[in-house]
Amino acid sequence: xxxxxxxxxxxxxxxxxxxxxxxxxxxxxxDTATADRLAALVSQLPPDQRRLLRMGTRALQGISLLRxxxxxxxxxxxxxxxxxxxxxxxxxxxxxxxxxxxxxxxQYAYFxxxxxxxxCGYGGxxxxxxDVAADAAPDVGDLS
Amino acid sequence: xxxxxxxxxxxxxxGAGGSAAAATLAAAGxxxxxxxxxxxxxxxxxxxxxxxxxxxLFEDGGLTATRDQSMAVxxxxxxxxSTVHNTGxxxxxxxxxxxxxxxxxxxxxxxxxxxxxxxxVMRRLGARVVDDDxxxxxxxxLADGARARGLEFIIARHNRERCSGCGYCMIGCAYNKKRNxxxxxxxxxxxxxxxxxxxxxxxxxxxxxxxxxxRGRDLxxxxxxxFIAASALRTPLLLRRSGLGLRSVGTNLxxxxxxxxxxxxxxxxxAWRGVPQSVLVxxxxxxxxxxxxxxxxxxxxxxxxxTAAFVPGHGRDVAQLxxxxxxxxxxxxxxxxxxxxxxxxRRDGRPAVKSWPRGEDRDGLVAGxxxxxxxxxxxxxxxxxxxxxxxxxxxxxxxxxxxxxxxFRPYDVTLSSVHPQASVPMGAGRDxxxxxxxxxxxxxxxxxxxxxxxxxxxxxxPQVAIMTYGxxxxxxxxxxxxx
Ligand SMILES: Cc1cc2nc3c(=O)[nH]c(=O)nc-3n(C[C@H](O)[C@H](O)[C@H](O)COP(=O)(O)OP(=O)(O)OC[C@H]3O[C@@H](n4cnc5c(N)ncnc54)[C@H](O)[C@@H]3O)c2cc1C
Numbered sequence: 001x002x003x004x005x006x007x008x009x010x011x012x013x014x015x016x017x018x019x020x021x022x023x024x025x026x027x028x029x030x031d032t033a034t035a036d037r038l039a040a041l042v043s044q045l046p047p048d049q050r051r052l053l054r055m056g057t058r059a060l061q062g063i064s065l066l067r068x069x070x071x072x073x074x075x076x077x078x079x080x081x082x083x084x085x086x087x088x089x090x091x092x093x094x095x096x097x098x099x100x101x102x103x104x105x106x107q108y109a110y111f112x113x114x115x116x117x118x119x120c121g122y123g124g125x126x127x128x129x130x131d132v133a134a135d136a137a138p139d140v141g142d143l144s
Numbered sequence: 145x146x147x148x149x150x151x152x153x154x155x156x157x158x159g160a161g162g163s164a165a166a167a168t169l170a171a172a173g174x175x176x177x178x179x180x181x182x183x184x185x186x187x188x189x190x191x192x193x194x195x196x197x198x199x200x201l202f203e204d205g206g207l208t209a210t211r212d213q214s215m216a217v218x219x220x221x222x223x224x225x226s227t228v229h230n231t232g233x234x235x236x237x238x239x240x241x242x243x244x245x246x247x248x249x250x251x252x253x254x255x256x257x258x259x260x261x262x263x264x265v266m267r268r269l270g271a272r273v274v275d276d277d278x279x280x281x282x283x284x285x286l287a288d289g290a291r292a293r294g295l296e297f298i299i300a301r302h303n304r305e306r307c308s309g310c311g312y313c314m315i316g317c318a319y320n321k322k323r324n325x326x327x328x329x330x331x332x333x334x335x336x337x338x339x340x341x342x343x344x345x346x347x348x349x350x351x352x353x354x355x356x357x358x359r360g361r362d363l364x365x366x367x368x369x370x371f372i373a374a375s376a377l378r379t380p381l382l383l384r385r386s387g388l389g390l391r392s393v394g395t396n397l398x399x400x401x402x403x404x405x406x407x408x409x410x411x412x413x414x415a416w417r418g419v420p421q422s423v424l425v426x427x428x429x430x431x432x433x434x435x436x437x438x439x440x441x442x443x444x445x446x447x448x449x450x451t452a453a454f455v456p457g458h459g460r461d462v463a464q465l466x467x468x469x470x471x472x473x474x475x476x477x478x479x480x481x482x483x484x485x486x487x488x489x490r491r492d493g494r495p496a497v498k499s500w501p502r503g504e505d506r507d508g509l510v511a512g513x514x515x516x517x518x519x520x521x522x523x524x525x526x527x528x529x530x531x532x533x534x535x536x537x538x539x540x541x542x543x544x545x546x547x548x549x550x551x552f553r554p555y556d557v558t559l560s561s562v563h564p565q566a567s568v569p570m571g572a573g574r575d576x577x578x579x580x581x582x583x584x585x586x587x588x589x590x591x592x593x594x595x596x597x598x599x600x601x602x603x604x605x606p607q608v609a610i611m612t613y614g615x616x617x618x619x620x621x622x623x624x625x626x627x
Contacts, residue, residue, distance in 0.1 A: 018458060018459065018462055019466075021464065044204075085458055096555035107455060107462065116448070120466050120469040134188070137186070138326040140223065140330050140340060143223070143342045
């Protein structure tokens with residue numbers, strides 16, 4: 001759907017604004033599978049929350065257009081970041097809510113990817129790397 | 145085609161409370177059917193990745209939140225409920241809390257009876273104090289800081305055996321080391337004849353004459369007695385859908401709101417490895433001594449994604465913090481909340497939770513955040529990261545001045561909850577939705593057997609007290625000989 005595609009671009013732009021910085025070794029969002037992970041997360045959202053998120057990202061596009069004459073996903077990252085910072089402190093509750101939801105989704109999606117883990121010093125799952133003898137699973141019979 | 149089953153007792157929900165109730169009834173020879181909405185998770189397929197495990201083990205893929213999305217509220221789905229992904233802390237309810245509950249008729253067998261039963265639950269869980277060499281750096285700094293600040297702390301007991309310390313408890317143990325409800329209750333219960341049906345969400349319960357009908361998707365169960373144990377978020381919804389219980393059902397909810405705090409140290413902490421939560425700082429836990437309110441300071445356990453979701457700031461703040469993920473200690477304030485939250489059903493059947501800490505709860509959280517920040521500085525932290533949007537980072541204890549005056553509206557502070565409880569409390573008063581024998585007021589053969597039953601917030605991680613309620617409510621019914 002066209003609107004989902006646009007929402008995806010807004011979310012990727014927001015992720016860039018939330019996590020990027022000149023002085024660290026994190027990979028650029030575009031070099032990671034963040035967009036796919038965001039799409040998967042959005043598809044797992046309960047329908048009412050998905051609807052709200054779609055409305056919220058549209059509102060963000062509108063606010064950005066009014067303020068900077070460009071839609072949010074076309075803003076330079078530092079401007080996008082400033083806009084998000086303003087939302088965080090907005091007197092209106094729905095704007096602070098939009099900021100919170102975007103921040104959690106975007107930061108979760110970006111750092112869930114193993115592309116980011118080396119820069120965080122996180123070695124990843126043990127499975128396949130470190131052998132641990134598993135105990136037997138409890139026998140709860142046939143559950144049909 | 146609708147499948148039909150008959151039994152003496154039908155238990156709905158297989159988490160901490162439901163599995164204890166079902167096992168107690170099956171051990172006494174009752175013919176029991178246990179219905180679980182979610183699937184049976186096969187631990188050999190647990191892959192230690194947040195992106196795959198969160199959607200599998202948690203309700204709404206772990207994305208459940210209060211109605212206004214100001215607070216994440218997580219609970220489990222699947223055989224074993226939230227015990228499959230919990231961190232394995234096995235902490236009995238403290239006596240002063242039980243005494244308070246007993247005053248209102250909220251304990252089935254009084255304080256002594258409940259404590260004896262908690263002892264039995266601890267044995268079932270194989271609960272043991274975490275060994276010294278199992279205390280990871282993330283918990284060690286808590287103990288160091290508590291010592292330096294003169295705050296009492298305990299090394300907690302856990303229900304884990306031969307644990308390798310991989311640290312992925314919260315997204316399911318791939319090695320079967322956590323003695324969750326499947327080990328503690330269900331395996332033995334099945335040997336005693338318990339029948340379990342998974343992927344069987346119950347829609348409503350109808351009382352007709354001497355039988356009670358439990359209706360789900362493609363499934364109908366006729367039982368003499370029904371126990372609801374669908375969790376403190378969903379038991380009230382099922383009661384309401386079924387037209388059972390007082391109007392107050394769902395209005396006494398408590399959440400144990402958790403305020404995350406992180407601290408940067410010079411040395412490597414690797415908070416994600418090892419037993420996640422072994423040190424509990426109880427120095428500010430007034431409820432341990434009979435008072436109102438209070439909180440526990442404890443480690444927070446999380447993989448990189450769940451951690452990052454709560455990291456404050458923008459751009460450089462987030463990048464720097466996650467860039468030093470290895471050197472960060474993660475903890476938080478677990479509040480013994482006194483104020484009521486509430487839960488109702490949405491049109492789509494999911495819970496709509498209303499909650500935001502006010503008054504003494506808000507003051508308690510702010511004081512707890514200050515106390516944990518001071519503790520981390522006392523343990524040698526270089527910087528502490530707070531859950532306030534207006535002051536995400538402090539460099540010394542002096543920077544904590546004026547925390548009490550920061551805005552505390554929804555979204556100004558990051559909070560989450562993993563312990564919903566007390567939504568359908570037990571009590572002797574006419575306004576208590578559940579009678580002291582576990583029966584739902586106004587219903588004849590429907591009882592509650594999960595964390596909903598707590599009269600108030602328990603203050604400590606709740607699985608032991610919930611299992612105890614499940615076991616005792618079943619024992620009370622058996623003693624009545626009513627089935
Ligand atoms: C991340 C996390 C970590 C935790 N760590 C700890 C810890 O270390 N120590 C501790 O003591 N506690 C811990 N807890 C909390 C503890 O696990 C829960 O409080 C406890 O399991 C709740 O028990 P319950 O029986 O009330 O509900 P649950 O264990 O949540 O079980 C409810 C079950 O009912 C099922 N259900 C719901 N609706 C229906 C329906 N309509 N029909 C059929 N089935 C239904 C659900 O699928 C679920 O399986 C943790 C919780 C979380 C989320």
